[in-house]
Amino acid sequence: MPLETFKSSRPLTLGVELELQLVSLSDFDLVEASPDMLHLLERKRFPGNVVPEITESMIEVSTDVHTNHGELLSQLHRIRDSLVQAGDMLNVGVCGGGTHPFQRWSERKIFSKPRFKQVSGLYGYLAKQFTVFGQHIHVGCASGDDALTLLHSLNRYIPHFIALSASSPYFQGSDTLFNSARLNSVFAFPLSGRAPFLLRWEDFARDYFERMEDTGIVKSMKDFYWDIRPKPEYGTIELRVCDTPLTVDRAAALACYLQALCCYLMEGIEPAPAEDDYLVYNYNRFQACRFGLDGAMVHPKRHEPVTIRDDVLATLRLIEPYAETLGAQAAIEHVRRAAQEGNDASFLRRERQGTGSPEGMVDAAIRRFREGCA
Amino acid sequence: MPEFLTDIAELVWPFSIALAWVLGELVHRIAGLPRITVYALTGFVLSHSQAGLLPLPGESAAMLIANIAFGLILFEFGYRINLRWLRANPWIAASGLVESAATFAAVFAAAELFGMAALPAMLLAALAIASSPAEILRVVNEQRSSGQVTERALHLSALNSIIAAFVFNIIVGLWTFQHSGSLLGAVSNSIVLLAVSGGLGVAFGFAVPGLLRRLGTLGRDATIAFAVAVIFLCSIAQALNMSPVLAALAFGFVARHRRVTLGQAQRNFGALGDLLTVLLFVFIGATLAWPRIASGIGIALAILGARLVAKTAAVVMFARVSGTTWRKGLLTAVALSPMSVLVLAMLVRTREMGIDLMDQLAPLAAATLFLAIAGPLLTQWAVKLAGESAEKEE
Numbered sequence: 003m004p005l006e007t008f009k010s011s012r013p014l015t016l017g018v019e020l021e022l023q024l025v026s027l028s029d030f031d032l033v034e035a036s037p038d039m040l041h042l043l044e045r046k047r048f049p050g051n052v053v054p055e056i057t058e059s060m061i062e063v064s065t066d067v068h069t070n071h072g073e074l075l076s077q078l079h080r081i082r083d084s085l086v087q088a089g090d091m092l093n094v095g096v097c098g099g100g101t102h103p104f105q106r107w108s109e110r111k112i113f114s115k116p117r118f119k120q121v122s123g124l125y126g127y128l129a130k131q132f133t134v135f136g137q138h139i140h141v142g143c144a145s146g147d148d149a150l151t152l153l154h155s156l157n158r159y160i161p162h163f164i165a166l167s168a169s170s171p172y173f174q175g176s177d178t179l180f181n182s183a184r185l186n187s188v189f190a191f192p193l194s195g196r197a198p199f200l201l202r203w204e205d206f207a208r209d210y211f212e213r214m215e216d217t218g219i220v221k222s223m224k225d226f227y228w229d230i231r232p233k234p235e236y237g238t239i240e241l242r243v244c245d246t247p248l249t250v251d252r253a254a255a256l257a258c259y260l261q262a263l264c265c266y267l268m269e270g271i272e273p274a275p276a277e278d279d280y281l282v283y284n285y286n287r288f289q290a291c292r293f294g295l296d297g298a299m300v301h302p303k304r305h306e307p308v309t310i311r312d313d314v315l316a317t318l319r320l321i322e323p324y325a326e327t328l329g330a331q332a333a334i335e336h337v338r339r340a341a342q343e344g345n346d347a348s349f350l351r352r353e354r355q356g357t358g359s360p361e362g363m364v365d366a367a368i369r370r371f372r373e374g375c376a
Numbered sequence: 377m378p379e380f381l382t383d384i385a386e387l388v389w390p391f392s393i394a395l396a397w398v399l400g401e402l403v404h405r406i407a408g409l410p411r412i413t414v415y416a417l418t419g420f421v422l423s424h425s426q427a428g429l430l431p432l433p434g435e436s437a438a439m440l441i442a443n444i445a446f447g448l449i450l451f452e453f454g455y456r457i458n459l460r461w462l463r464a465n466p467w468i469a470a471s472g473l474v475e476s477a478a479t480f481a482a483v484f485a486a487a488e489l490f491g492m493a494a495l496p497a498m499l500l501a502a503l504a505i506a507s508s509p510a511e512i513l514r515v516v517n518e519q520r521s522s523g524q525v526t527e528r529a530l531h532l533s534a535l536n537s538i539i540a541a542f543v544f545n546i547i548v549g550l551w552t553f554q555h556s557g558s559l560l561g562a563v564s565n566s567i568v569l570l571a572v573s574g575g576l577g578v579a580f581g582f583a584v585p586g587l588l589r590r591l592g593t594l595g596r597d598a599t600i601a602f603a604v605a606v607i608f609l610c611s612i613a614q615a616l617n618m619s620p621v622l623a624a625l626a627f628g629f630v631a632r633h634r635r636v637t638l639g640q641a642q643r644n645f646g647a648l649g650d651l652l653t654v655l656l657f658v659f660i661g662a663t664l665a666w667p668r669i670a671s672g673i674g675i676a677l678a679i680l681g682a683r684l685v686a687k688t689a690a691v692v693m694f695a696r697v698s699g700t701t702w703r704k705g706l707l708t709a710v711a712l713s714p715m716s717v718l719v720l721a722m723l724v725r726t727r728e729m730g731i732d733l734m735d736q737l738a739p740l741a742a743a744t745l746f747l748a749i750a751g752p753l754l755t756q757w758a759v760k761l762a763g764e765s766a767e768k769e770e
Contacts (some may be wrong), residue, residue, distance in 0.1 A: 026522065028456045028530075034764070038524045042699050090464040091699030093527050109520065111766060358589060 008146030011237030015142035019064040021135040025095040030361040032059035049080035057110040070329040078250035095368040100170030100184035100245025134184040140238035146203025154275035161290035167244035169346035181294030181347040194227040258333030262325035410752035419661025442659040445652030447610040447624030454628020467698035472535035475690035482686035490675040506540035507533040508716035523764035529711035573622040581630020668741040676742035711758035714751030
């Protein structure tokens with residue numbers, strides 16, 4: 003099956019997907035609650051979309067297509083309220099965070115659905131190890147060519163999104179010293195990493211996708227676990243590096259940071275992306291995962307080191323006018339505060355210290371998720 | 377020669393435990409029966425009353441160890457109960473109250489129908505309210521099950537056990553009053569027991585986390601710390617002639633709600649819990665005597681039938697409104713089947729008040745034996761049918 007044509011969509015429209023944790027309020031471990039949650043949520047109209055994920059202790063929600071921060075945030079609030087309400091009925095806590103700090107992957111159950119069973123059969127323990135929680139942001143693009151150009155222009159900003167969203171310092175019971183340990187689980191997959199450097203959709207479809215398909219390794223775009231990938235059936239590019247933040251407010255702010263950034267990049271002020279930009283890509287990504295906002299990244303063109311925090315703050319100043327036209331000032335302000343005050347990973351480490359237990363940290367994450375809940 | 381005989385007698389318990397464990401593993405693997413069912417059956421067959429191998433349970437040194445084993449299970453049980461859920465979803469609490477009342481009424485009616493006197497019938501009905509937390513928790517852990525049937529069975533079992541203990545104590549008070557005429561003696565006995573045992577547990581619930589925090593061992597696994605504390609607590613309670621299981625339950629409750637200061641503990645207390653469970657259920661099986669069972673079997677079956685129907689009707693009635701499906705409501709009710717008299721017998725220590733439950737409530741022995749086998753099986757069956765047990769990965 004050849005790669006489908008890239009469906010044109012309105013530039014800079016937004017959609018957000020969040021993978022969330024289902025936690026037992028009895029012992030704060032992950033709990034196999036998604037069948038029960040989905041059952042209960044079916045009874046009322048859900049203010050968005052909700053689907054199962056690969057293991058039964060995860061649930062994925064997504065928003066409609068939005069053009070501005072206010073609408074997006076308000077839908078995310080309604081989605082959160084519905085989830086919290088359903089969770090309360092079932093003794094289930096819903097929360098963000100890229101990993102659950104002390105769950106054991108071997109305890110997880112694969113959700114009963116053919117695709118999940120098939121993935122689990124292929125990847126073995128990697129599938130259960132993949133009980134990690136990410137935020138995916140879709141940005142609409144007019145054409146496939148636009149999508150690929152934008153995708154590669156974003157390469158140097160990937161560390162920003164990793165560092166700002168990072169919320170997975172603990173994994174399988176231990177402090178990993180990373181800010182985002184979740185991405186290490188993603189890197190284990192053979193088709194993870196970055197998209198090949200092709201800027202025209204036709205070339206991508208013919209010179210890459212078709213050839214990969216001929217090898218029999220992939221059947222659709224779904225089989226690629228890239229940091230950003232084009233999604234032709236939606237007419238979007240999908241940023242996949244973010245950990246699910248602890249609050250939907252941060253999720254909305256990150257989405258609108260991306261939106262304003264894309265708006266700026268589409269102006270063509272920055273030099274065009276080049277294959278050589280990717281020389282520093284993996285190093286910068288590691289720095290962001292390991293050290294978060296304190297990480298030191300290397301500018302892909304000037305080859306100068308700069309801390310991720312400073313680079314985020316400088317970028318915010320650059321894109322502020324674009325954010326204003328998009329109605330995303332509040333989001334920009336939120337991101338600036340996050341860059342200055344620290345990400346969710348540092349919040350979680352503080353809670354771990356303060357409460358003295360991993361359970362206390364999960365409890366804090368649950369309370370943070372429901373803050374401001376109706 | 378006599379010396380040699382004493383040595384043999386000391387081998388009886390280790391031998392029974394070894395046999396029960398081997399049988400438990402075999403039967404669990406071949407027939408899929410819950411291990412605790414096999415342990416209880418082994419104890420029953422080897423007991424003083426049947427094969428005559430084991431000494432009378434109440435007279436043996438195994439009593440303290442059984443109490444500790446029970447204490448560990450009940451501590452873990454208390455630690456898993458989230459009282460805030462009952463506030464967030466009041467339908468769960470309503471379901472528990474109605475289910476308890478219905479069970480009491482149905483069992484009382486059935487017992488009277490069989491010609492039991494009012495007071496014993498009420499005692500029996502009070503005991504029938506409780507679903508044994510120990511059996512349910514063991515099956516849940518053995519199956520590694522999680523989901524609504526599991527959660528609800530655990531929480532409803534906590535609720536109905538507390539209600540049963542409360543109702544039972546009131547009736548025992550009445551009973552004692554009728555026999556002795558002393559109202560004060562009747563009431564004070566059970567109140568002192570409840571207050572002191574509970575108070576001990578609560579004190580531990582505050583002190584142990586505080587101590588752990590001082591020691592700075594919070595980051596590490598707290599399994600051993602809790603196990604040591606439970607063993608200590610149960611020994612104190614037994615030495616004071618109080619109820620070790622009640623103290624352990626209260627300890628678990630309090631420790632849980634001060635959870636933020638606690639580290640993780642292994643399910644079942646790891647290998648230690650598994651080991652003591654073998655002993656506990658052999659011990660439980662050994663308390664039963666066949667002649668009593670035979671005499672009460674007809675009425676026992678009627679009572680169990682009434683109990684199952686009452687629990688099912690009441691739990692199913694609240695299933696949908698409390699946020700689950702009719703089917704899961706039904707399975708929750710089935711999962712609540714286990715009934716263990718020993719919990720309450722230990723809890724209220726009626727024998728010291730001159731009431732021997734097993735003697736005076738003949739159907740109880742039969743019901744206990746029947747449910748020692750069938751109860752865990754029904755619970756296991758319910759969580760499996762609900763799709764909540766972990767897939768087998770051998």
